[in-house]
Amino acid sequence: MKKGILFILSAPSGAGKSTVLKRVMANLKGLAFSVSHTTRVPRTGETDGVEYHFVDRSDFLQMKKNGEFLECADVHDNYYGTSRLAVEQQLDNGLDVILDIDVQGARIIQEAGELQAVYIFLAPPDLQELERRLRGRGLDSEVSISKRLDNAEAEMQAMVNYEYIVVNDNLDDAVRMFEAVILSERSKNRRGVDGTPLTVSLGTS
């Protein structure tokens, strides 16, 4: 079976990542999300192995000690980690995998250099527009908006490390561009069975 392609996606908060991803996942076959490990308690409706691999704190720390995570983070006293094995199993099953991760996590994976991956950054058109969107959805306090904007600005500095930049100025265009990146990577010559170059049967030998 042809091994899948790993796409590593980062986007500042408010860039519209969830909406874009939802549309892209609905439109394209053979595409899956990476399933992270977490120590947080499952919410109602969440299934182990679907939204997350739910593990307890001691198991998580043991996995971390064993170097099983490509990257992991402590968010509000819960651990989140991306297991190398979980990602590789999906890729080995021939699925192209989207790993949705922040710029720090992406950088850790990129610098480790163990995994071949395609790095995509979904960017808001500019910070004024991001601010407008954050205010528009009415979910955030002034302090929170200010903090999100500071984070976004810092994250956008990391954009230079990404191979593709999809600017979410218009949702339809952003979805189309994102899909284009996935489809074009699938048609790349270097992609083939187990990473060997693609060969197309000439049908004569």
Next chain:
Amino acid sequence: MKKGILFILSAPSGAGKSTVLKRVMANLKGLAFSVSHTTRVPRTGETDGVEYHFVDRSDFLQMKKNGEFLECADVHDNYYGTSRLAVEQQLDNGLDVILDIDVQGARIIQEAGELQAVYIFLAPPDLQELERRLRGRGLDSEVSISKRLDNAEAEMQAMVNYEYIVVNDNLDDAVRMFEAVILSERSKNRRGVDGTPLTVSLGTS
């Protein structure tokens, strides 16, 4: 103005290049064909500078002598050539340019290494299918079909030198894949004004 991207496209005869290109050109903006120079006589309805730059033999040979062609060929006693200047003018005008060229021409440009280009190969699913298509259109003699198939097999050996391979198994899919390559190249980080890395305004400085 942002400089255009050069796409170099090759396809064996019968791969469906004309049909795919027609659809892609109709769907995408900012895309143009490279206009070749030729010594052949304009056909009815052809306009100088649109289908071809029509030049006489002595001018063509002088241009060749001056090294003005990226590649040129003698086909049925007419010369055809791709002028470096003509391509660069289109790119400088911000157009993405498709240079439709055979594998030998593409190889010459690739080996010269003067132009940054994206190499795309449009392939028939296999040679049996190509043979079926050539017979199906009823335009070719047995000798011509046999020769076209030999050429196609030789051309498909050159496929390894192309960055992208779009297999034309299904027309809609091939058009979608071809467009995806163009769109994804447009969203690449390395593309920017005059080839400098893309920067997105943060809107704060």
